[in-house]
Amino acid sequence: MSDLRRRHITRIISGIIAAFALTVVCYWPSLSGPFLFDDIPNLEIMGERGGLTSAANYAEFIMSAQSSPLGRPLSLASFALDGQSWPTDPRPFRITNLVIHLINGLLVFFLARLIFATSHKPETAEKLALLCMTLWLLHPMLVSTTAYIIQRMTQLSSLFTLLGLLSYMHGRLYLADRPAQGWAWILVGMGVCGSLALLSKETGILLPFYALVIEITVFRSAILARPQRATLIAVFCTPLLASLFYMVVSWDATLTGFDLRPFTMEERLLTQGVVLLDYLRQIGLPQLSGLGLFHDDFPVSKGFLDPVGTIVSLVAIAAMLFLAIRWRKAMPLISLGILWFFVGHSLEAGPIALELYFEHRNYLALLGPIILLCSLLPMLSKKLRALLPILVVLFVAVEGFLTWQSAIPWGDEDWLMQVALLEHPNSLRAQQYAANQYIIHGNYSQALSVQETLAEKYPQYTSTRLSILNLRCILNILTVEEVDEARSFLLHADYDTQIIGFLRPLINNAVSGSCASLNLVDVHTLVDALLSNPTMAKSEIMRGAAHYNKGIAYEIAGDLNTALEQLDLSYQANPEIDIRLQQVVWLLEKGNAELAEHYLVLAKQHGNGRPLGSRFRVKDLTILQQNIDQIRNAKQ
Numbered sequence: 090m091s092d093l094r095r096r097h098i099t100r101i102i103s104g105i106i107a108a109f110a111l112t113v114v115c116y117w118p119s120l121s122g123p124f125l126f127d128d129i130p131n132l133e134i135m136g137e138r139g140g141l142t143s144a145a146n147y148a149e150f151i152m153s154a155q156s157s158p159l160g161r162p163l164s165l166a167s168f169a170l171d172g173q174s175w176p177t178d179p180r181p182f183r184i185t186n187l188v189i190h191l192i193n194g195l196l197v198f199f200l201a202r203l204i205f206a207t208s209h210k211p212e213t214a215e216k217l218a219l220l221c222m223t224l225w226l227l228h229p230m231l232v233s234t235t236a237y238i239i240q241r242m243t244q245l246s247s248l249f250t251l252l253g254l255l256s257y258m259h260g261r262l263y264l265a266d267r268p269a270q271g272w273a274w275i276l277v278g279m280g281v282c283g284s285l286a287l288l289s290k291e292t293g294i295l296l297p298f299y300a301l302v303i304e305i306t307v308f309r310s311a312i313l314a315r316p317q318r319a320t321l322i323a324v325f326c327t328p329l330l331a332s333l334f335y336m337v338v339s340w341d342a343t344l345t346g347f348d349l350r351p352f353t354m355e356e357r358l359l360t361q362g363v364v365l366l367d368y369l370r371q372i373g374l375p376q377l378s379g380l381g382l383f384h385d386d387f388p389v390s391k392g393f394l395d396p397v398g399t400i401v402s403l404v405a406i407a408a409m410l411f412l413a414i415r416w417r418k419a420m421p422l423i424s425l426g427i428l429w430f431f432v433g434h435s436l437e438a439g440p441i442a443l444e445l446y447f448e449h450r451n452y453l454a455l456l457g458p459i460i461l462l463c464s465l466l467p468m469l470s471k472k473l474r475a476l477l478p479i480l481v482v483l484f485v486a487v488e489g490f491l492t493w494q495s496a497i498p499w500g501d502e503d504w505l506m507q508v509a510l511l512e513h514p515n516s517l518r519a520q521q522y523a524a525n526q527y528i529i530h531g532n533y534s535q536a537l538s539v540q541e542t543l544a545e546k547y548p549q550y551t552s553t554r555l556s557i558l559n560l561r562c563i564l565n566i567l568t569v570e571e572v573d574e575a576r577s578f579l580l581h582a583d584y585d586t587q588i589i590g591f592l593r594p595l596i597n598n599a600v601s602g603s604c605a606s607l608n609l610v611d612v613h614t615l616v617d618a619l620l621s622n623p624t625m626a627k628s629e630i631m632r633g634a635a636h637y638n639k640g641i642a643y644e645i646a647g648d649l650n651t652a653l654e655q656l657d658l659s660y661q662a663n664p665e666i667d668i669r670l671q672q673v674v675w676l677l678e679k680g681n682a683e684l685a686e687h688y689l690v691l692a693k694q695h696g697n698g699r700p701l702g703s704r705f706r707v708k709d710l711t712i713l714q715q716n717i718d719q720i721r722n723a724k725q
Contacts, residue, residue: 101215108223109191115492119236119499120183128238136175163288164242182238189244190235196251198222203258207307217463224459229375229491234449236499246290247453253282257300279324297328298432306417306425346442348627349584352389354440359390361438362402364446372458375491384446386515426461430454517547533563551582555591562604569606579618584625592638609642633663666695673713682720689713
């Protein structure tokens with residue numbers, strides 16, 4: 090190795106270390122933050138039954154995700170590295186997220202180096218890869234992925250996708266001269282890494298499509314024998330066909346999902362055009378304003394001209410895709426950058442009943458526009474290239490400052506709330522978040538004021554009305570007329586995902602006697618109204634929770650038979666083994682060993698026909714069986 094090459098490598102390594110150090114500094118304020126939002130329902134499961142102290146509890150935790158038939162076991166397994174009980178310290182979880190972000194940055198460097206090396210000499214490719222990595226690591230749009238603990242799922246899926254693409258690139262470079270070695274690399278990348286990415290999050294299915302983008306751009310001129318090309322096409326098309334088959338099979342469920350959203354499938358697809366252009370704006374012109382978790386205030390497109398920006402965005406996207414295909418031979422890296430971005434969003438911007446807008450969807454997709462930007466730099470004139478180092482330093486400094494500013498609120502939940510309210514004053518969820526924070530701090534009057542304001546602004550939002558009932562009961566100002574009005578309202582109110590969280594507080598308030606206007610009979614009428622609502626009834630989770638809470642209320646009132654019937658209905662709507670175990674516990678408390686045995690048998694049958702079945706809960710089932718035997722022996 091020549092001295093010149095050695096000095097160059099030293100500068101590249103120093104640049105990587107500097108980029109890592111700057112990233113750590115920028116994210117440091119976020120490391121002191123608490124668990125937030127979806128972190129809690131996804132991770133608190135690890136604390137059930139004494140924590141992850143046995144293989145059975147651990148297995149149950151890592152298989153608890155229900156976002157798809159596969160779940161996200163690899164991501165959940167990674168959380169067990171940071172904590173095995175609940176509540177636990179969030180700092181190790183946040184540190185691990187930051188470490189994964191740095192590892193992904195390094196993988197971005199190696200992948201970008203291989204991509205740029207197809208058009209530039211090695212030294213230029215490494216410089217561009219270093220810049221690409223730095224811009225990606227420090228982009229403020231990625232803060233809500235790295236600083237949000239539960240988004241490790243996105244990070245890990247991206248990690249294995251990047252590893253898979255590196256493996257594919259190595260194999261592709263070997264394919265012409267050393268086909269056996271080349272195919273080994275490609276199959277490991279697409280098969281092993283692809284599976285790991287998919288077990289982290291469903292977006293891992295996009296790995297072959299990213300590889301296809303690389304194939305038709307940077308490898309567009311590579312000559313392959315016909316059998317090799319046919320095999321490569323099969324490797325790319327198999328996941329596509331599998332995805333299409335799954336979509337066809339689950340089409341009815343996909344359509345049903347939109348019944349529980351405030352927009353139709355057509356409106357979502359139209360709106361995604363505007364959303365994607367907004368992402369590109371945020372990528373190209375990083376800024377603080379508008380970033381964060383709350384984007385439910387994003388306007389829904391009702392038609393091509395409502396608003397006019399809808400048709401403009403769709404035409405702009407069509408033009409970009411047309412140019413990307415047309416330029417893939419003449420300007421392959423520009424083509425790759427465009428196609429990469431849209432492939433990265435092809436799943437979550439498609440006909441699936443997901444939320445309209447989330448920044449974490451850009452975690453890997455953002456790499457495409459950055460590659461495009463970096464690929465333009467060697468085309469600049471000599472005068473502009475002379476100024477380039479200064480401009481790059483200034484841009485990185487601004488980008489780092491914005492990321493540091495974006496990370497600060499993630500370290501302080503109250504600050505995050507204030508920023509959310511400031512950035513998204515029309516966001517219902519931001520306002521709900523503020524109300525929940527007031528409740529946590531015991532400021533019920535302030536929380537009630539927020540919820541009543543929301544009820545006027547969003548008259549069909551169910552959670553707000555239920556929260557008002559609970560708060561007015563706590564403050565002892567609830568009237569019988571208000572309970573009757575709430576019951577009538579629930580018969581035709583809109584569904585939202587937060588409803589379930591307000592049902593148990595209703596029962597607690599009724600039992601505690603906080604106010605004379607709400608008792609258990611009132612709770613039953615309110616829950617029955619929810620069950621009679623045709624929109625609510627479409628949600629299996631909603632029906633299961635409603636019947637379960639009715640069962641809790643009946644058991645508290647001493648009507649065990651009706652309570653058991655309600656839990657039967659809950660299990661029919663949304664089968665969970667805990668429902669059966671609760672029935673067994675109630676019956677054991679009453680000394681009814683025979684009926685307890687009946688429900689224990691049903692609990693043991695839970696999950697029959699599925700790979701893991703009910704084996705997670707063998708210890709619990711065994712203990713309950715022993716309790717049943719003890720009661721029987723005591724009666725003999």
